[in-house]
Amino acid sequence: MTPSSPPLSPVHPDPHAPEAPGRPGLTPKWTSSAKDAVTGALGGGRVRAAVGYGVVNEVYWPSSGEPQVRDLTFILKTAGGWVDVKRDCTYTLTPCKTGPLIGVTHVHADDPAFKLRLEIMPSIENDSLLIDYALEGGGTLYALLAPHLADSGADNTAWVQDGMLYATRGDAALAMSCSGGYGGMSAGFVGVSDGWQDFAQHGQMTWQYARAEGGNVALMGELKTASGTLALAFARHAAGAAIHARGSLQRPYAQQRAEFLENWTHWTGRLQLPAGSDEERDRARLSAQVIRVHEGSDFSGAIIASLSVPFGQAHSDLGGYHLVWPRDMVEAATGLLAVGQPNDTLRSLNYLLAAQSPDGHWPQNLYPNGEPFWSGDQLDETAFVLLLMGKLREEGLDSAFRQEALEWAARRAAGYIARHGPLSQEDRWEENSGVTAYTLGIMIAALVAAVPWLEPEQADYALALADDWNARLEGWCYVTGDDAPLAEKYGVPGYYIRIAPQAGQNPGRQTVEIGNTGGLTVQAGGLVSLDFGYLVRVGLRRADDPRIRDTLKVVDGELRYDSPVGPLYYRYQHDGYGNTADGGPYLGQGIGRAWPLLAGERAHLALLAGESPDPYIGAMLHSSGPGGLFPEQVWDAPPIRAFQPGKPAGSAMPLVWAHAEYLKLLWAREHGQAYEALAAVKERYLEGGPPPKIRFWRTDSLSFELPAGLSLWIEDTRPFTLSFGFGAAAVWEGVQEREAQAGVFGLWRVEFPAQELSRHSALNFTRRYGDGWEGKDHRVKLGE
Template structure:
C-alpha cells in the first residue's frame, strides 16, 4: 500500500454548471424505522435477513470497463453514485450499489437524494467517468477507474468542506441480494456468497466499520437515526446485507476487488492500491485511445458527433471479455429498484447483438463484429436456431423461438462478406443450418420481435426473406434454388399475409391500406382474428386494427421502396396512432395498446402497465424518412435530446404528465433499461445512413434481386401461410416438416386421389403440382394424413384460369 498522500482531483477540468438530473425515485431508498439505540459494538447485526432485496434504478450516468488487460469487470453509475458492478462477465452483477454520504457537525448529507452533481469524461470514447458533487459548503469528486490488470474497481475521491465521507456498500454476490454474508476484518470490508467474494480496502484509515442488514441495521439507518455513524456490527449473515465505513482522510483511493474467495479478493485490492491508480489510469486510457482511433464517424454537429463516438463506445463496453463476441443488451435491470430478478437485460439477444454488430461495422470496427459472428457460430442450437436470450457463456435464460433471431446472424455473415472480410471457419455450416430452420418453420414465428405473440410479423418475415437470399450463396445448388424460390414467394405474398385494406382506420385516415403488426397463426387465408396483448392482462385487439413500426424493415432490407404507396400509407397510420410529441421530440409506441411500461401513477412495470415511447423507433422512423428522400437530422437530434446527462440512450421515455417524486418527466428516460444497446446501434446506423445514403443492413444481393419485378416460380402452401388462390402458370408445393399423404380432389372432391409427399431440401416434405395438372380445374380440395392420423380439416385453393396482364408490383 502506497504511503504517498492522495492528491485531490483537479476541479477546473470539470463542467461548472449542474446538469438537470431528475431525483431518484423514493422507492429505491430504504425508509424503515431505524432500530432503537443498540449497543455500539456487537458481533452479529440485528434485523436478519433485512428488507427484500432489489437492484438499483436503471437510470444510468455511465457504464465503463477496461480494455486490453486481464480485468473482467464492468462498472455502472447513476444518480451520482456507483451502481451494479459486473464480474467476471457482463451477465453477472455482484453489487447493488456503493453510495457516499457526508457527515458533519451540523448533520449529514444524502448525496443520492440531493443530486447536485455534474458528470464528465476526458473524451466521448474514453469512458473514465468523474462525478463532481457540489453544495454550498462542500465539493466531492469521484473518479471511477477499472484496473485493466485486475478484477478491481478503483475509486479516487477528494472532499473539501467541513465533512467526513461515509460509504455504504450493498453486495449482491452471485447476482442476488439473498444469502450474502458480510463482515468487518480489521480495516477491510468483506462479503461472500458461494464462490463469489469481494473486498473493499482504502488507501487511508477507516473508522466506524460495520456490517448490517438492509433496512434495519445498515449505515443509512444509523445516519438517519443519529446524524452520524454509531454502530459497529462485526457481521451480518445469510441475508440482504450492507457494509459501512467512514473515511478519516478527505482524499484517497478505494479498491473494490472481486475473486472466487475473500483471500483472493482482498489480495487483488491490496495489489491495486500498492501499484497506485496512475499506472492503471495510463493503461486504461491508452487501450481506449487505440480502439477509438479506428472509429470513422462524423456528425453534422459537434453534439451529434460526440454522441456517435459515445454510442460506439457503449457498444464496445457491452462486449464480454470472458466470452468475446457476446454483447449483452444492457448493463442494467429495467425497473431494477423494484425487483431482484436474475436476468435483467444483461443477457445476449441475437437480434440486439446483430444490430449492434452492424453498427460497429458502420463505425469501422469490423474485428468487433467478426467476434460477434464467431460467438454465434459457437452457440447455435443443433436444429439451427439461437435461443431467445442467453448469458454470455451461452447458457439459456428464456427459451422462446423468434425467427428473426435465427435469420439475423445470416445477415451479419453476409454483411461481413460484402465488406470483403475473410470468412470465419464454420460460417457455411452455420448459415445452412439457420436457413434450414427458417425454411422449415417460417413464415410464422413463435414470438415476434417484441417477444409476445405468435404469427406472421412483417419485421420478422422481412429479415427471414433477406436471410434466404443473402445466405443462398453458401448453399448447395438444390438448396439454393429452393431457398431463393421460397424467399420470392414470401416476398410477393407479404401483402396477403400482413396487409389490410378497407378497414375503419383506412376510411378515417383516407388511405388504401396498411401493414399490421401481426397476423395470427390460426387464419384462413384472410387477415382475421384477435391478438392477445401479453402485457395488458389478456386484453385482445383485432389483428387488422393493430399496427406497429415493424414494417419499416421492408424498405430497410430492400424488399419494398420507401416510396411505395403501401409504405407511405402505413407511415401515415403509425404517425397518427403511435407518434407522440414531447419536449425532447417525437417518439413512437411499439404498437397501439401496448402494456410494457409504468402504470398511470408512475409505479414500476410489474408484468403489466402502459406502454411508453421508444427512442429506437424514432430511429426507425428516421430511416424511413431518409429512404423517402427526406431529412433524417431531426430524428437524430430527437435521440440526442432524450439521452441521459451522461449521453446514454434509454429503452423508453416517459409520455405522461411530470411526476417529479418518481423522477418521471415527459421525453426523458423512464425506469426501463438504460443504456439500451439497440437504441445506440440505431442512432449510429441512422447517422451512417444519412452520410452514405443507404441503411447499414441493406445488402446489395437482396437489393438487386428485388429491385425490379421478378417472376415467382412456385407457391408454397403451409397451414400458417395458406394459398387462397393460385395464379396460372405456377407450381404449387404443399409442404410440411414431416412426411404425409395428400388426399386431394378437384372442384368439390371430384376424382379423389392420394399422393405421397417427397423429400425437399432442409428436411421438408412436399407434394408438387405442375401448372399442367391444374389447368382444367377451378378448385383444388385436399386434406392430409401423417403418422399421427388425419389432420381433420379440409382445405381448398381456387385455381385461376386467366393469365394476368402484368406482374404484381414489388417496389413501388
C-alpha cells in the first residue's frame, strides 16, 4: 500500500446510511430455465454461470449446486430515453469451439448505432465471474444485479461501499467491482426501490440508497466507462468477496481470457468425437463441454442435472435441477467416457462411491456436498452405479480404485437391489411406484455387473436372482389379450407397458394414477412409454425381438410428435408435466410436452434394428436453443408468444442427460452397438439366457404358479417361521413348520428344492413373525 492509498474500511453495511424503502420487496422468484449457454473454468475458480435471453441469469458458487444470483442485466440511458437491454434488444451469440467462452451482442432496432458486446467467463483462479463489456453508439450503461444468496432471494442484505456493490445472506456474500469504476450506486428492494423501478418512474437514475436490509434486494451501478470489465465475486464474508473481485481486475482481462481458453483447449483436444457431419461433431464437442461445466469444482466428480430451475420464473423453491441425480450423473459420466475422457468418468465414480448411503443405495438426488434433497428411492439409480463400475472394469480402468473400495460398494449396492427389488418406490420419472421394464432391466444387468466384486455365495445368489427376474420380466411388464387395450388398434398381439403398480398377475388390469394431472387414474395396460428400450440398450433383449418391434408400433402411434424439426417423443400418454395450454409455467399441473432426449432413445432402437437413426439425430440437433443446448421439452402446439413448434418450451435447458444421450448415440451409430451394454450381460442373456433354477417368492413379487423343475425360495428381510402344507387350499396336507435361515444380503429364506416339490400339486403357506401371524394365506400351484 502506498502512503496515499486510503485504508480499507470494514466491509459491512453502515446501519446509519440511508436505507431504501419498501422492505422486503416483492416475493422472490428465480428466472427462466431456458438458458442460451453455460460456462465454468477449469482451474481453481469455483464459479459456474448460465446465460439466458442474452444476459447472465443464475450464478453458482462454490459448487454447481448452489445458486447465488438471479440475474445480472443492463440498462442503457440515452439522450432520448432508456433501454432495458434484456427486454428491448435482440441478441446474437458468438460460438467458441475451444471452450465455453460466452459472447453476446445486443442491438436495438430503433437505434442502429447502439451495440453492446458482452463476453462472459469465470476466473480460473478467483471465485469470480468476469463480464467484459463494450458499448457503442453513446449513452451511459448501468449494471443491475439481483442477488439470491444461499439459494434464496429472501432475507438478503445489499449495500454500497468504497466504490463496490455488496450483498450477503447467511454464510454467502458477493461483491461486484468494475474496472472503470462506478458513478452512481444504489441498493433497493425489488419491485419498489430497485434501479429498474427508478428508471421506470423517472427515466433515469435518481435514487442512491446506501443499503437495503433483509429482503428481496437489487443493486445498481452506473458504469463510468463505455468499455471495461465487471467482476462478480463470492466468498463466505463480504471482505473475502471483495478480495476475489479486486484480484480478478488487477490482471489484464486478455491474459485471463487466454488462460481460460488454454485450459479448455487442452481438455477439448483430448476428445475422441465420433464420426459425423461438421454440425453433428460440433454439437458433440459442445455437449461434452456442457457436461464438464456441470461438474463444478468444489466437489470433484459431482455432475448436476442442469444449471437451471425449471419454470423458475414462477416460483422460489429450493432445489431445482442444480442437484446430483445419480441416474443422470452416470449417464453423463458414461457419455464423457464414450468420447475419450476417462479421467472425468473416474472422478465421477469416485464421488458416487463416497456418496453411497450406509445401506447401499444412492439418494434420489443430493446436493454436491452429499446432503440428500428429496427422499424417494429409485432402484435404477443404485443399479446405474453398478453398470458404470462394470463398464470401467471392461475398459480396464477399475485399477484406478482400491479393489476393496469397489468390493465394498458393489456388495452393498447389490444387496440393496436384492432386498428391495423388483418393485421400485419410484420410476425413472419420479412419479409412480411399481415394476417397469426400464428399472427392472437395469437392475438385472447391474446384478450381473456386480459379480466380479462379490463373494462366491453372493455372486451365485445375484446371478440366480437376475435369471429369475429376467424370466419373469414379460409376465410383469408385457400385456396381451384383454390386458392390452391398444393391441387391436395397432395390429399387434401385445406390448410392454410403462408401469405396473404390482409385480403380479394381469399387469394390464392394474390402475395407475398420473401424479401430475390432479389425480387422473388410467388402466396400466393402456399406458406405454419408451422405457422398455433399455432392455435392448443393456443387452437383455434383441432389437428384432417381436415384442420389442410390436411395442415400437404402439409407441410410435401413441407418443410420436412429428415436429417441424423431426420426430420427437412424449414420455407417456396423459403426462401433465409441462407448460399449461397457454404457455404458462408448470406449477403442479400442465401438459406433457415432447422430449428431445426421447428422440435419442428412439434413435438407439432404430439403429440397433438396422434402420437409420439420422431422422431422430436431426430432430435432436434442430430442437435445441440458440446456443445449441438441448432442452428438456419442446413446444408442440401452434406458435404462442416466444414458443415455436419443435423448439424449447421453457423447461430445463440444458438437460445434461440429453447431451449425454447424444454423445452415446453418435458413438453407437459409428460402432453399430449400444455403448452401455456390458459384454457379461449380453453373453448371459442376449440369446435367451440361461434357464432359471430358482423362483424367488417375495411379498411384493408373488408367484402363483411354479414351473416344473424350479426350486422355490420364500424370502423376507426379517426372520420368520413358515407354516405350510401341500395339496388343496381348503385342507393342507402334512402341515409342518420350518424356520427361515439367514442368507446373503440380509435376507432370510425357506428353501423348497425342486425335487421335493415335484411330488405335489400345490404349496400352501403362511408366516409367523415372532408371536404374530401375517394374517393371510398364500398358495403356489406347482407345475407338472
